[in-house]
Amino acid sequence: MPKFAHPILDNIPDLWDVYKDVLMADKDTKKISSFEEPRRILVTGGAGFLGSHLCRELVRQGQEVICLDNFFTGHKRNIEDLLDDPNFELIRHDIVNPIFLEVDQIYNLACPASPVHYQYNPVKTIKTSVMGTIHMLGLAKRVKARILQASTSEVYGDPQVHPQPESYWGHVNPIGLRSCYDEGKRCAETLCFDYHRQNNVDIKVARIFNTYGPNMDVNDGRVVSNFIIQALQNKPLTVYGDGGQTRSFCYVDDMVHGLIALMESNPDVTGPLNLGNPGEITVQELAEKITLLTGSSSVIETQPPPPDDPIQRQPDITSAREILNWEPRIPLEEGLKKTIHYFDSLLHS
Ligand code: NAD
Numbered sequence: 001m002p003k004f005a006h007p008i009l010d011n012i013p014d015l016w017d018v019y020k021d022v023l024m025a026d027k028d029t030k031k032i033s034s035f036e037e038p039r040r041i042l043v044t045g046g047a048g049f050l051g052s053h054l055c056r057e058l059v060r061q062g063q064e065v066i067c068l069d070n071f072f073t074g075h076k077r078n079i080e081d082l083l084d085d086p087n088f089e090l091i092r093h094d095i096v097n098p099i100f101l102e103v104d105q106i107y108n109l110a111c112p113a114s115p116v117h118y119q120y121n122p123v124k125t126i127k128t129s130v131m132g133t134i135h136m137l138g139l140a141k142r143v144k145a146r147i148l149q150a151s152t153s154e155v156y157g158d159p160q161v162h163p164q165p166e167s168y169w170g171h172v173n174p175i176g177l178r179s180c181y182d183e184g185k186r187c188a189e190t191l192c193f194d195y196h197r198q199n200n201v202d203i204k205v206a207r208i209f210n211t212y213g214p215n216m217d218v219n220d221g222r223v224v225s226n227f228i229i230q231a232l233q234n235k236p237l238t239v240y241g242d243g244g245q246t247r248s249f250c251y252v253d254d255m256v257h258g259l260i261a262l263m264e265s266n267p268d269v270t271g272p273l274n275l276g277n278p279g280e281i282t283v284q285e286l287a288e289k290i291t292l293l294t295g296s297s298s299v300i301e302t303q304p305p306p307p308d309d310p311i312q313r314q315p316d317i318t319s320a321r322e323i324l325n326w327e328p329r330i331p332l333e334e335g336l337k338k339t340i341h342y343f344d345s346l347l348h349s
């Protein structure tokens with residue numbers, strides 16, 4: 001039986017022995033792409049929490065991914081498993097400065113997202129949202145790439161309409177401690193739509209609601225990671241204010257699928273589209289749930305509320321359901337268990 005289709009190859013008997021493992025391994029692990037051609041996809045903020053999951057999913061789907069990050073809140077360990085993948089490249093760069101690349105799609109996620117991080121250097125936060133987004137839109141315009149902007153539920157501020165539909169213009173303090181993030185992201189949305197109207201840039205704007213899961217930074221300061229780490233260490237869970245404020249938490253895998261669905265939607269779908277899990281819960285209830293799930297002996301400790309802390313937040317995802325045929329599938333308890341497992345392993349490593 002010839003080992004190769006071509007007789008010349010059969011005359012080199014050692015070749016098969018040398019390369020068979022490589023060839024068969026390639027054959028067995030060949031990725032099945034849901035797209036016809038692999039695309040070159042830039043993910044800014046790709047070493048962060050959301051970005052790292054997005055990069056991993058895009059590589060899994062057979063795409064070529066360029067991960068760009070300045071490592072302000074992101075970590076190499078979030079993407080360590082991807083570093084040897086031929087379809088994955090890592091660039092250390094700050095999007096406040098221009099960059100010239102050839103890409104088909106851009107997911108613009110670069111921006112600190114936790115209040116602790118974005119308030120650390122508020123001027124830099126605005127520069128990232130405004131100058132950074134201009135640079136990414138300029139790149140999209142030059143190479144005719146499609147760009148998805150990671151916007152946020154914070155564009156609604158402390159909302160007076162509940163739940164929040166995309167048509168709501170929001171209730172935002174323009175000069176408060178959260179404004180660097182909220183107004184920066186609002187301006188980034190404006191830029192997307194002006195580049196779209198003025199220069200025909202193919203845009204997608206996702207308004208992301210609170211998302212949680214593995215790869216959140218230990219010092220992130222957001223409520224889910226704070227409570228889990230506190231509970232695992234049997235320290236008091238710090239509830240800010242009376243704990244009656246609400247949020248709606250989406251597990252990261254659901255969010256990544258929503259972002260990809262929006263990116264792959266028809267060109268006439270620009271958004272803004274709300275992406276999030278409509279399951280609303282008070283911060284007090286979240287603290288109790290996490291204490292229960294971790295089996296912790298922690299008590300709940302009340303601390304003063306941060307300024308301009310939104311009282312209620314819940315996405316209206318009717319449009320995402322209708323246009324993208326997308327909705328979150330992972331219940332809060334299941335997502336919390338996965339996240340607890342992640343932080344438990346991290347704290348014991
Ligand atoms: P994150 O802080 O974990 O990730 C942000 C990443 O961007 C980090 O890797 C950071 O190093 C990088 N970065 C920051 N400034 C940069 C700059 N100037 N140049 C290059 N890289 C830079 O936050 P995340 O939760 O993964 O959020 C990702 C995106 O999604 C952000 O744009 C955020 O506003 C948006 N978002 C997230 C949530 C959420 O709940 N996770 C909610 C709404 C919006």
Ligand code: UDP
Nearest residue numbers: 115221222223224226238239240245283309
């Ligand atoms: N929060 C809290 N304890 C913490 C961290 C946050 O009670 O240790 C509250 C915070 O005041 C807010 C909610 O949890 O009402 C969500 O905060 P987070 O920083 O996660 O996100 P955002 O306010 O941006 O939605």
